[in-house]
Amino acid sequence: GQQVMQIPQYQHVQEGEDFTTYCNSSTTLSNIQWYKQRPGGHPVFLIQLVKSGEVKKQKRLTFQFGEAKKNSSLHITATQTTDVGTYFCALVGNFGNEKLTFGTGTRLTIIP
């Protein structure tokens, strides 16, 4: 089955520092979605990447899809306390099987 590794599992940063989480698949992907879940909340959709090498930006957030469509990253510049939460990638395989597989998530905490 498809293996989804998301690293790191936890990240503690000082407010104002940058943060990056990585999502790696053992197989080529059709597309990838990113979600954020605040403590005690539910996942909220951030973005979807479809094309090889795609880069998308949302204010301080930059999302990348690898050239081989096997990995992706989310980078936050100058973190703020509102960025606290768990960031999940969600992968769609390239097998004709359209299940969405969530990564294990990276929990971000901010030290004010």
Place this chain on the structure above:
Amino acid sequence: KAGVTQTPRYLIKTRGQQVTLSCSPISGHRSVSWYQQTPGQGLQFLFEYFSETQRNKGNFPGRFSGRQFSNSRSEMNVSTLELGDSALYLCASSLQGPPLSEQYFGPGTRLTVT
């Protein structure tokens, strides 16, 4: 536009019992997916319904089942509850289904099995 609603929000059951959870999607959304979230296993896909048909299923035992009604509302049922079924059950609705369009999650139902 009203968001995804789930009822009940909290539930306590004992082993061996069964439980039914309900999800009302965003108006116009025909796809409803169910997920189980636990600290140890993360977010795991249960099944997806689209226009009353189960379109995809995760790797869960047959004790987990679901259905979707003509108004797109969905229910999931867990029979013969086990302690390991304690989890947050999330439903998510979308226009076309998870791989193609973004999913909108409900607040979840927190199930505790004692």
